[in-house]
Structure formats: C-alpha cells, structure tokens
Amino acid sequence: MPLLKPLLLLAALALTACTPLQNCTYSATRDFRALEHNIRETEEALARGYRTERRTVPRTIFTTCYRRDPATQKPIAFPCRDTVFRTETIRIPINRAREARKLAEYRAALPAAQARASAGVRQCQATYPEDA
Numbered sequence: 001m002p003l004l005k006p007l008l009l010l011a012a013l014a015l016t017a018c019t020p021l022q023n024c025t026y027s028a029t030r031d032f033r034a035l036e037h038n039i040r041e042t043e044e045a046l047a048r049g050y051r052t053e054r055r056t057v058p059r060t061i062f063t064t065c066y067r068r069d070p071a072t073q074k075p076i077a078f079p080c081r082d083t084v085f086r087t088e089t090i091r092i093p094i095n096r097a098r099e100a101r102k103l104a105e106y107r108a109a110l111p112a113a114q115a116r117a118s119a120g121v122r123q124c125q126a127t128y129p130e131d132a
Contacts (some may be wrong), residue, residue, distance in 0.1 A: 021128040028120025032113045035106055050091040058083050115130045 018026070045051045065080035 019126055019128070022127060024124035025121050028119040028124055031105055032110075032117035035110055035113045039103065039106045042106065045094050046096065046099050046103065049096075050093050051091050054087055054089050055083050056087050058085055091093070113125055 041051075060081050060083055063080060063082050064077050065082075066075045066077055068074065069076050
C-alpha cells in the first residue's frame with residue numbers, strides 16, 4: 001500500500017503532461033504570442049496615458065511571538081518583528097510618441113511573425129502526425 005500513492009501521483013502527472021505536438025506548437029508560436037501581448041499592452045498604455053507595474057514590497061510589522069519556557073513548557077509571549085509582503089501597482093508615465101512608434105513597429109512585424117508561427121505549426125504537425 002505505501003507504493004500506491006506515488007504510483008497514482010505519477011499516473012496523474014502523465015495524464016496532465018503535454019503531448020509532443022502541443023509542446024512543439026507552443027514553442028513555434030511563442031514569438032507571435034509575445035508580439036500580440038506587446039501590441040495589447042502598448043495599446044492599453046496609450047489609451048490610459050501610463051503603464052502599470054506590479055512590485056512586491058516588504059514591510060516590517062511588530063507582532064507578538066511565542067516560545068516555550070524550557071523549564072515549565074508554558075508559552076511565553078514576547079514582542080517581535082515579522083516581514084510581510086504587499087503587492088503594489090504603480091503608474092509609470094509614458095512618452096506617447098515613442099509608444100506610438102513602438103506600436104507601429106509591432107504591427108508591422110505581426111504578419112511576418114504570424115507566417116513564421118503558421119509554418120512552425122505545420123512543421124510540428126508533419127513531425128508529430130500521430131497526435132493530430
């Protein structure tokens with residue numbers, strides 16, 4: 001019985017693993033998807049007038065900690081410091097002219113990236129026909 005849990009875990013992992021065709025397709029379309037993401041982000045920044053960035057900021061708080069008295073094993077409270085993390089979203093001003101140029105460059109590069117992605121997907125389907 002102790003071997004049953006690891007075997008079940010391995011079987012579950014095998015079922016959720018990607019096929020070679022899926023891995024190949026994912027790799028072949030990576031640049032195209034990144035370019036689409038950049039276009040979407042730049043359009044949103046132009047519409048808002050700023051970019052957003054998420055940062056995780058550490059903060060020290062004062063709290064009460066507990067330890068056991070070695071002689072009596074009773075809990076003893078004492079003040080201590082702890083670090084907590086908070087995620088902040090900050091606004092970063094943009095240069096509209098530069099963002100518009102970047103957007104134009106991204107859109108100009110999109111058809112070539114789409115053609116490369118399509119060719120890569122066709123190559124993946126030819127390499128891994130049993131998965132299709």
